[in-house]
Amino acid sequence: MPALIPAVGYARRSSKAQDEASIPEQKRACEDFAREQGYLLVRWYSDDAVSGDNTDKRVEFLRMIKDAQTRGDFRAIVCWDHARFGRFDSLEQGFFGYQLRQANVHLVTVKDGALDWTKSVDRIIGSVKQEGKHEQLLDHSRNVVRGQLGAMQNGGWVGCPPYAYRLEGTRKNRRLVLGDPGHRLIVQRIYKEFADDGRSMNAIATRLNHDAVPTARGRVGKWRYDEIKVILTNPAYAGDFTAGRWEHGKYYTIKGRAVAKAERPGKKPESEWIIHRDHHEPIVSREIWERTQGIFANQKAAGRRVGHSPYSPEENPYLLSGLLRCGRCSCPMHGLRQSKYRHYKCSLNHDSRGKECSGTQVREDRVLLQVADFVDREFLALGGEQLAFRAELKELKPEDLPEGFARLKSLLSPPEQPAIDRKQIVGRVRELSVQIEKARKQLVLIDPEFIPDAQATIRELEQERDRLENALRKTGGGESDLNEQTFQALQALYWVSYLFRCVAQEHGREQPEDWTELLEEMRELNGGRPVAVLTGAARSPLLRRYLRHIAGITLHTRTEGSGKRRRHQLQGGEITLHPDVGATKELNRHFRGQRPAADR
Ligand SMILES: [Zn+2]
Missing domain, CATH: 3.40.50.1390 (Resolvase, N-terminal catalytic domain)
Structure with missing residues (x-):
């Protein structure tokens, strides 16, 4: 028994x-x-x-x-x-x-x-339905959908307003009006980066995160490609009212402009949409809106997903993705794998099969080596070696730092930590601790179903607090840190150049043979502390951070031969840094002497 x-x-x-x-x-x-x-x-x-x-x-x-x-x-x-x-x-x-x-x-x-306590809520809901409440629920659903249909046909907005808009008016007749001006600028930036600059949605999201732009829900660092896509495909931004684009009612829905039984959720055919053209104030021009939709349509027709990179930003092996411009037509260059090497090719040349641009094509490692040279020149121009030497001896005073140093430092500092205001951060840490404590106490009061979500939120809060506490620990304030900070910044710059060379060297190879050795060497450089490099130099956050400060690199090549025997020789280029990195003037440098006049 x-x-x-x-x-x-x-x-x-x-x-x-x-x-x-x-x-x-x-x-x-x-x-x-x-x-x-x-x-x-x-x-x-x-x-x-x-x-x-x-x-x-x-x-x-x-x-x-x-x-x-x-x-x-x-x-x-x-x-x-x-x-x-x-x-x-x-x-x-x-x-x-x-x-x-x-x-x-x-x-x-x-x-x-x-x-079963883990499913208790389901059971309670289930029994409510069984006991006759279900009919009531259906009636309610039908009425809600009927009300929504009426509102939509009158151009009344149903549901949340799109990012950068807000709602005005009574419940059944809510109109979209322009929202936060800052949000509007972000929408325009997203359209421009996609349609004009040819960036992928992932790249756009990464750049927004890098600039610490909060998402629609106010979270920093959380832009993802799908949120970008929602903005790029919503006709509301061109001033058009559309409703009923999605099927999502549980019991009832709108079909053929009437209330009908719901089917599976998903996107509805365009013929089913309720559209009012030029209904409210647009945020982007009709021209860029149509060009954007054209890009999506072309991608679909070609079975290509240009706007959607298959890689996460941290894992994209095409390190220069979204940065390179063709020197002949200034169109974006896209990555392509040819033989065992990563290349970038002019997209206009590719799409028009050579008719509209005779083309620029480069091997990635060749460009990377040039960028490394560029970084080295910056280091030398600042008197980097001398500075680092004096910083190590703790001899530097604020007035000893050359003019370009602040700009250099911002090139290498992580995005989440702008100029640190200790007082503000201490306050924020205290605030977070209170929030965490409160959330923990509330944990017992909520539905078991939501506990994993609540725990995830607590973890997020804890992570933010830890990060801030770390930042506080790192910055003591005062003059002794000036030496330490300067030394670190210079060391980082040195590494950036080194890492660019590493990527160029391991380029095309599956596994770099001397990688462990390299890591060991870098650990030594870092005073024995582990180095923030994952499995390859290309994944180094330091490298990617530096790259994000580059607005674009225009490349010039000389071509020889024709047809299959056509060869491209990299002749030179200009790097443009983002204006927000210290100086607002553009920084144009040639890779290698003058741009060849003969090839223009
Ligand atoms: Zn071109």
């Missing part, structure tokens, strides 16, 4: 319902049931003449919950049915369910079987 499971019984009778089983009847049924199912009842708790939703008055019930946590001498509660246990709303259900689950106690009932 298997061991009996220790359990307690719970019985309750409400004052009103006289047709309910009496407490002795409930107890008898439960005792029989417990014997059959292998439970050993160690105690009874019972509340008489208390209704199921008035938990505060259910003294015995509350004592039972407390005993489950403190005494811990039972694993189950045996009860007549779920309603005897309690008619809770889902919040309360979650509150008690969570406590019992933590105490490793489950509920079994004579009538309704076991209740």
Whole structure:
């Protein structure tokens, strides 16, 4: 005979319902049931003449919950049915369910079987539906959809406004009006980067994160390519009202401009949309909107996904993706793999099959070596070696730093830490700690279903706090740090050039042979601390950080031969840094002497 499971019984009778089983009847049924199912009842708790939703008055019930946590001498509660246990709303259900689950106690009932706390909310909803509420739900759904259809046909916006817009007007006639001017600039920037600069949606998201632009939900560093796509494909930004683009009603939906039974969720054909052209003030011009849709259509027709890079920004092996411009036509150059090397090729040349631009094509490593040279020249121009030497001896004073140094430092500093205001950060850390504490306390009050989400939020808060505390630790303030900071910045610059050369060297090879050696060497350079390089130099955050400060690199090549024997020789180029990196003037440098006049 298997061991009996220790359990307690719970019985309750409400004052009103006289047709309910009496407490002795409930107890008898439960005792029989417990014997059959292998439970050993160690105690009874019972509340008489208390209704199921008035938990505060259910003294015995509350004592039972407390005993489950403190005494811990039972694993189950045996009860007549779920309603005897309690008619809770889902919040309360979650509150008690969570406590019992933590105490490793489950509920079994004579009538309704076991209740799984992890799914309790589903069951409550399920039983509500079964008991006739379902019809009511359907009626409600039909009415809501009918109301929405009416509003849409009148050009009234249903649901949340798109990013950079807000809503004005009464409930059934809400109009889109221009929202936050800063958000509008971001929308325009996204369209420009996509349609004019030929950047992928991933690249656009990365750049927004790098500039610490908050998302629509106000979070920094959380832009992703799909949010960019939502903005690039929403006709609202060109001033058109469209509704009913998506099928998402659970019970009822809009079909053929009428209320109909819902089908599977998904995008509806354009013929089903409700469209009002030039309905509100646009944020982008009709011209760029149409060009953007054209790019999506072309990609689809070609079975190509140009706007959507298959790589995450951290893993894209095409390190210069989105940066290179053809020196002949200034169109963006796209990565392509040819033989065992990564190349970049003029997209206009590619798309027009050579008709509109005779083309520029370069091997990635050749460009990388030129960029490394560029970095070295910057280092030398600052007197980097001399500075680093003096910084190491702690001899530097603020006035010793050359003019370009602030710009250089911002080139290499991580984006999340602009000029650090200690006071502000200390305040933020305190604020975060309070939030974390509060969230932890609330954890027991919410539906078990939402606990993983809440825990994830807490983790996020904790990460932010740790990051800020680290930043505080790193910056002590005062003059002794000037030397340390200068030294670190110069060392970082030195590494950037070194890393560019490493990528160029390992270019095309599956696994660089001397990688462990390289890591070891860099660890030494870093004073024995581990180096933030994952598996290849190309993944170095330092390198990618530097690249993000480059607005574009225009390349000039000389071509020889024709047809299949055509060869491109890299002749020179200009690097343009982002104007926000210190000086606002553009920094044009030639790779190698003058641009060849003969080839223009
Ligand atoms: Zn071109």
